[in-house]
Amino acid sequence: MNVLEERILKDGIVKEGNVLKVDSFLNHQMDIHLFGEMGKEFKSRFADKPINKILTIEASGIGIACIVAQQFDVPVVFAKKSQSINLEGEMYVAEVESFTHKCKNNVIVAQKFLSPEDHVLIIDDFLANGCALQGLIRIVQAAGATVEGIGIAIEKGFQSGGRIIRNLGFQLESLAVIEKMNAQTGEIVFREQ
Amino acid sequence: MNVLEERILKDGIVKEGNVLKVDSFLNHQMDIHLFGEMGKEFKSRFADKPINKILTIEASGIGIACIVAQQFDVPVVFAKKSQSINLEGEMYVAEVESFTHKCKNNVIVAQKFLSPEDHVLIIDDFLANGCALQGLIRIVQAAGATVEGIGIAIEKGFQSGGRIIRNLGFQLESLAVIEKMNAQTGEIVFREQ
Numbered sequence: 001m002n003v004l005e006e007r008i009l010k011d012g013i014v015k016e017g018n019v020l021k022v023d024s025f026l027n028h029q030m031d032i033h034l035f036g037e038m039g040k041e042f043k044s045r046f047a048d049k050p051i052n053k054i055l056t057i058e059a060s061g062i063g064i065a066c067i068v069a070q071q072f073d074v075p076v077v078f079a080k081k082s083q084s085i086n087l088e089g090e091m092y093v094a095e096v097e098s099f100t101h102k103c104k105n106n107v108i109v110a111q112k113f114l115s116p117e118d119h120v121l122i123i124d125d126f127l128a129n130g131c132a133l134q135g136l137i138r139i140v141q142a143a144g145a146t147v148e149g150i151g152i153a154i155e156k157g158f159q160s161g162g163r164i165i166r167n168l169g170f171q172l173e174s175l176a177v178i179e180k181m182n183a184q185t186g187e188i189v190f191r192e193q
Numbered sequence: 194m195n196v197l198e199e200r201i202l203k204d205g206i207v208k209e210g211n212v213l214k215v216d217s218f219l220n221h222q223m224d225i226h227l228f229g230e231m232g233k234e235f236k237s238r239f240a241d242k243p244i245n246k247i248l249t250i251e252a253s254g255i256g257i258a259c260i261v262a263q264q265f266d267v268p269v270v271f272a273k274k275s276q277s278i279n280l281e282g283e284m285y286v287a288e289v290e291s292f293t294h295k296c297k298n299n300v301i302v303a304q305k306f307l308s309p310e311d312h313v314l315i316i317d318d319f320l321a322n323g324c325a326l327q328g329l330i331r332i333v334q335a336a337g338a339t340v341e342g343i344g345i346a347i348e349k350g351f352q353s354g355g356r357i358i359r360n361l362g363f364q365l366e367s368l369a370v371i372e373k374m375n376a377q378t379g380e381i382v383f384r385e386q
Contacts, residue, residue: 029306030269032262058252063269066256069225076223076256113222 003037004153004175005190014181014188018156026153027060027125035067038175042123042151043071045173049148051121053077055114055140057107057132064153065123072121079136080108092142094135107135114143127152127174130161137170149173157191196230197346197368198383207374207381211349219346220253220318228260231368235316235344236264238366242341244314246270248307248333250300250325257346258316265314272329273301285335287328300328307336320345320367323354330363342366350384 001009013021025031051072056065057079065076082105090111097104114120120140127133133150140147147170155162155174165172177191194202206214218224244265249258250272258269275298283304290297307313313333320326326343333340340363348355348367358365370384 023303024306025268028270028273028303030259030262030271032259032268035259036263059255059271059273062252062255063259063271066223066225066228066259067263069223070229070260074225075218076225077221078223078252078256080221080252110216110221113217 001190002041002175002193003034004041007031007034008154008176008178009188012188014183014186016183018158018181019183020154020156020178020181020188022154026064030063032063032067035064036070038064038153039068039071041175042068042121042173046072046121046149046151046171049121049171050119051148053114053118053120053145054123055079055109055120055136056123057081057136060126061124064125068121068123068151074121077109077113079139081105082108092139094138094142096131096135098131107132107139109139109143111143114140114145116144118143118145119148120145121148122150123152124150125153127155127161127165127172128159130165133161133165137165151175154178194383195234195368195386196227197234200224200227201347201369201371202381205381207376207379209376211351211374212376213347213349213371213374213381215347219257223256225256225260228257229263231257231346232261232264234368235261235314235366239265239314239342239344239364242314242364243312244341246307246311246313246338247316248272248302248313248329249316250274250329253319254317257318261314261316261344267314270302270306272332274298275301285332287331287335289324289328291324300325300332302332302336304336307333307338309337311336311338312341313338314341315343316345317343318346320348320354320358320365321352323358326354326358330358344368347371 149171152174155177157177342364345367348370350370
């Protein structure tokens, strides 16, 4: 069991509707030490990849991505989410549907920050249905850049996002994959890695 | 001239309407090395303060806050912005008006992440009129916590936010204070520190 899984068992709270609250250490209050450990683990899992940029999406991916970026010694680009497009200049835009918020959003990255020379590690906090992630992949591909890998903190293994992304041939590494969880008992079962 | 001021002169772009674009290193693409240097500078300016938590606001404050937090060895809490309030649990909420986006937003922090024991350093990327910052200060005070200081990357010194916050007695440290800038010539003049 890795340090993130241990922390989820200690401080994660299972809510009705397949919701896992990790806001005390991951996505509202952020434990920077934990992020550092996660960064080392991602570095080891993607050690052989020529990563020169990390891409994430606002808001809760940004903190993890910045600390992970220290391990790879590369800059971070964060995609913006917007219901309307009013950013200036040339943009890559992918429309994605949010599972959590039941609405469509545009995922947006300025074209000048992704190019065919870029070898990108995508980082995000959660993967469930993978809609936002698919938008990020589309944007990297639209730029002619290479997705070298995808690093996720927590994957909901009982939803389809992870399987789809792996079936498409991407190296997707989730530090904690939840097989099942139970809001009545609070039980959380991780996939063996 | 510090490392952030040098970088602004090198890569910042002055646009009409008192807009300074720093998206290549600060708030879309993020230079993590630069953030590390900024963190050291904030640590030296707030060295005597008993800071045990950093508070910032989504989205572009988060990356800076996380790297700065390493210098202070404390967790980060990021406030959420929302036009509606549908977050679960007990929340501190401050309504603020955005200068950039010409709309009102709620700044929201879960009550469990701020308490009277907290000594807070507020970190953000920009200070202009200071509306978001005033919301963050109100939230810290509503929690009975102490604002030990405010660290800003770039302050627009020709707008009123910084003066108001300093007049209220807060230790506000901006790494780069822009006295004036000119979209025609691209000239940027910093306040002497």
